[in-house]
Amino acid sequence: MRADVQKILSRVGSLPPLPDIVLKLQERLRDPEVSLSELSTLVMKDPAFTADILRIANSPFYGLSRPTSSLTQCFLILGLRNIQTLALAFGIKRAFPSRSFKERLMWRHSVSTALFTHLLTREIKGGPREELFIYGLLHDIGKTVLLQSLPELYEPLLDESYSTGKEICPLEKELLEFTHTEIGYFLAQEWNLDEGAQTAIFFHHNPELSPKFSEESALVRLGDLLSHHYALGFPQENPFPEAEPSLGILNVTRERVLSLGDRIVESVRQELEVF
Ligand SMILES: [Fe+2]
Ligand SMILES: [Fe+2]
Structure with a gap:
């Protein structure tokens, strides 16, 4: 991996820190003795985050028979690992607020x-792994940084990639000399995310080159391709490629991934509205 961080950072400016509430929650959740009431008190100090948690716990995804407004109840419904995941998700949303139409598409x-x-992780690997949600959420964080820090250069580049279907990384290399995967990798290091996150962000366009965490990188790649395929956050659909190395890494067929995609796309659309 290239290490000319300075050169890249001098072009994009400084990278934003994660909000306070996320850092505090991460720290407290590491303590096995932490109590639900302590977590509630901590979260309640941040009304916006409290609202986020209540909205998610009451979303159709969790199918509650009666809505709840108790944070402790929400923690029980969502599970502590999910709280950590959600804190990071909303922390990122706050660190990079979507102002323009393109930024909102990127969030979608x-x-x-x-x-x-x-x-897909649940279906293919036989069990949910919350960290894969985060890897997926962050895979293009480098694009978000570029869109916010160099919009006059980066917007036309995104448009070209969307309208022609050209791969974005070669276009970035040509124009900027670095790619969104490199920016994302540096940000993941800056935020002390785990090695799996750093690797999946760096290799999500070519998991076959990943020296480790190649399955994680491949799962993110497939999630990314399905989002393109169903045009969730894009002006037009981008058909799933005929040949894709991730399929071999995960030992799954293109047909299976697409039929899973068809099965879950409606719940993805519904959940999207909650975020
Ligand atoms: Fe990407
Ligand atoms: Fe992507």
Whole structure:
């Protein structure tokens, strides 16, 4: 991996920190003795985050028979690992607020990729893994940074990739000399995300080159391709490629992935509205 961080950072400016509430929650959730009431008190200090948690726990995804407004109840419904995942998701949304239409599309793409990645992991690997949601959510964080810090350069580049279907990384290399995967990797290091997250972000366009975490990178790749396929966050659909190395890494067929996609796309659309 290239290490010319300085050169890249001098072009994009400084990277934003994660909000306070996320850092505090991450720290407290590491303590096995932490109590639900302590977590509630901590979360309640942040009304916006409290509202986010209540909205998610009451979403159709969890199918509650009666809506709840108790944070402790929400923690029980969602599970503590999910709280950590959600804190990071909303922390990122706050660190990079979507102001323009393109930024909102990008958020939609990130959330739909996260949901597809998460659901595919459950179907293909036989169990949910919350961290895969985060990997999916963050896979294109480098694009978000570029869109916000160099919009006059990056917007036309995104448009070209969307309208021609050309791969974005070669276009970025040509124009900027670095790619969104490199920016994302540096941000993941900056935020002390786990090695799986750093690797999946760096290799989500070519998981076959990943020296480790290749399955994780491949799952994110498939989630990403499904988000393109169903145009969730894009002006038009981008058909799933005929040949895709991720399929071999995960030992799954293109047909199976597409039929899973058809089965879960409606719940992804519904969940998207909650984020
Ligand atoms: Fe990407
Ligand atoms: Fe993507």
